[in-house]
Amino acid sequence: MIYAVSDIHGCYGKYLRLIESIDLRPEDTLYVLGDVVDRGEQGIDILLDMQKRKNVVPLRGNHDFIALRYLRAMELPYDGEEVWELADNCRMWLADGGAPTLEAYIRLSDREKRGVLSYLRSFSVYEEVEAGGNRFFLSHTVPDKKRMQSFDTLLWQEFIVGEPEYDEEYFPDRYIVTGHTPTGLIDPASSGRIFRHKRHIAIDCGAVFGKPLGCIRLDDFKEFYVD
Numbered sequence: 528m529i530y531a532v533s534d535i536h537g538c539y540g541k542y543l544r545l546i547e548s549i550d551l552r553p554e555d556t557l558y559v560l561g562d563v564v565d566r567g568e569q570g571i572d573i574l575l576d577m578q579k580r581k582n583v584v585p586l587r588g589n590h591d592f593i594a595l596r597y598l599r600a601m602e603l604p605y606d607g608e609e610v611w612e613l614a615d616n617c618r619m620w621l622a623d624g625g626a627p628t629l630e631a632y633i634r635l636s637d638r639e640k641r642g643v644l645s646y647l648r649s650f651s652v653y654e655e656v657e658a659g660g661n662r663f664f665l666s667h668t669v670p671d672k673k674r675m676q677s678f679d680t681l682l683w684q685e686f687i688v689g690e691p692e693y694d695e696e697y698f699p700d701r702y703i704v705t706g707h708t709p710t711g712l713i714d715p716a717s718s719g720r721i722f723r724h725k726r727h728i729a730i731d732c733g734a735v736f737g738k739p740l741g742c743i744r745l746d747d748f749k750e751f752y753v754d
C-alpha cells in the first residue's frame with residue numbers, strides 16, 4: 528500500500544500515532560510531502576525517526592529547504608561580524624517557525640547533525656507513483672496548470688513554493704497530490720479534512736494549527752486522521 532502525508536511541522540506525537548494508525552508494514556511506502564520541520568516543536572525528532580525507516584520517503588518542502596540552508600550555514604567557520612550577518616539572514620526563517628528547529632538542532636551530537644543535514648539534502652522534489660490502477664504525481668506543491676504542462680522548463684523551486692490552481696484539472700490521467708496549503712484555506716468546508724477536487728488531492732489538513740494530521744492511502748483513497 529502507498530500512503531501520503533504532508534506538513535507534519537514538528538507534530539511528533541501525531542506522526543507516531545499516524546504510523547500506528549495506518550499500520551505501516553515493511554512492504555508499504557509512506558511518502559512525506561514536505562514541511563516536516565518548523566512551527567511545531569519536534570521536527571528534528573521526526574527527521575531522526577524518518578531516517579531510520581526504509582519505507583518512509585521524504586519530499587522537499589519550503590521549510591525543509593530553508594532549514595537546511597541555515598543549519599548548514601551554521602556549520603561554516605563564521606566569526607566576528609559574519610555571525611551577525613548570518614543571524615540577520617536567518618531572522619525571517621526563525622520568525623516563520625524555524626526557532627524550535629534551530630533549538631533542537633544545536634542540542635544534537637556532531638554525528639547526528641551531520642546525519643540530519645545529509646538527510647535533508649537527500650529529499651527529492653517530486654515522485655510519480657502508481658497505485659490501485661491510478662497514476663499520482665506527488666510533491667509539496669505545484670505551480671499553475673500552464674506552467675505544469677511545460678514540465679521540462681520548470682524550476683525545482685516551483686514544487687516548493689508554487690501556487691496550484693485547485694479548480695483546474697491538470698491531467699486527465701493523473702492525480703496531483705500536494706500539501707503546503709492548509710485545506711481550510713482552499714475551501715473552508717474542507718478545514719481539517721483532505722480536499723479532493725478535479726484530480727487534486729490536497730492533504731495538509733493543518734496539523735500544526737490544532738487540526739488533525741491527515742493521510743491518504745492511494746490504493747483505495749481511504750483517508751486517515753489522527754489528533
Ligand SMILES: [Mn+2]
Pocket residue numbers: 562588589590667687706707708
Ligand atoms: Mn510549505
